[in-house]
Amino acid sequence: MSVIFAVCPWIVYAIVSSFTSVAVASLVSGAAALILIGLRIARGGRPAEMTIDIASAVFFIAIAVCAAATGSDLVGRYIGAASELWLALVVAIGLALSRPFTEPIASREVPPELHGTDAFRKFNVKITKAWLGSFLAAGLLILVSIAILGPEGRFATYVLIPISILVPVRYTAYLAGKERLDAVPA
Structure with missing residues (x-):
């Protein structure tokens, strides 16, 4: 199940990026990753079990900032x-x-x-x-x-x-x- 949780933000990105900017899609995906991390912690998960989840949240938030700052398609590419x-x-x-x-x-x-x-x-x-x-x-x-x-x-x-x-x-x-x-x- 942890693989499914870890992949969810990427699925969110794939869907949301089809109709909005990279910055917005990344921000939404980063938020989704943080929500999933919170849910896993609430279910007794340990942060050590969430390396990929945490890395995904950091990645999407960083991409959102970069895409918003540059406003270019280069980030999306x-x-x-x-x-x-x-x-x-x-x-x-x-x-x-x-x-x-x-x-x-x-x-x-x-x-x-x-x-x-x-x-x-x-x-x-x-x-x-x-x-x-x-x-x-x-x-x-x-x-x-x-x-x-x-x-x-x-x-x-x-x-x-x-x-x-x-x-x-x-x-x-x-x-x-x-x-x-x-x-x-x-």
């Missing part, structure tokens, strides 16, 4: 690439600090005796690296599509962003199933 690269940076910083963003989320899904084990930590580092690679690849591919196709290249965003989420989600599910199978005695 690069927002897809910027969002993916921003998330890659957030995930990379977490890894550099030995705090994979998936670990607090995964700790809700496994028995407490597994928390803090080397296997649990390695698993989370592995899937967090998958998220990092996915965000980074999507961001760079969006930039390449804009470089090649000009402003129309931003439409690659509509394909690459969902893929950048689906691939690590599926990879995580695959690894989780594999780890469970490996843990079952023969």
Whole structure:
């Protein structure tokens, strides 16, 4: 469910940006992210579980300010690439600090005796690296599509962003199933 919450502000942006400016759409999306963070906290969520949500709120509010200040289409043209690269940076910083963003989320899904084990930590580092690679690849591919196709290249965003989420989600599910199978005695 946390992935659904994390993606909601991006869905809001996709809808709202279709009929208003980048600045307004970003502001609305930032507000949506903050509301969702508040709802998750009210349900007992911990901020450590909301790295992507918090990063999304910061991103959209910063984009709203930049778009309002510049009043240009340039921000809108690069927002897809910027969002993916921003998330890659957030995930990379977490890894550099030995705090994979998936670990607090995964700790809700496994028995407490597994928390803090080397296997649990390695698993989370592995899937967090998958998220990092996915965000980074999507961001760079969006930039390449804009470089090649000009402003129309931003439409690659509509394909690459969902893929950048689906691939690590599926990879995580695959690894989780594999780890469970490996843990079952023969």
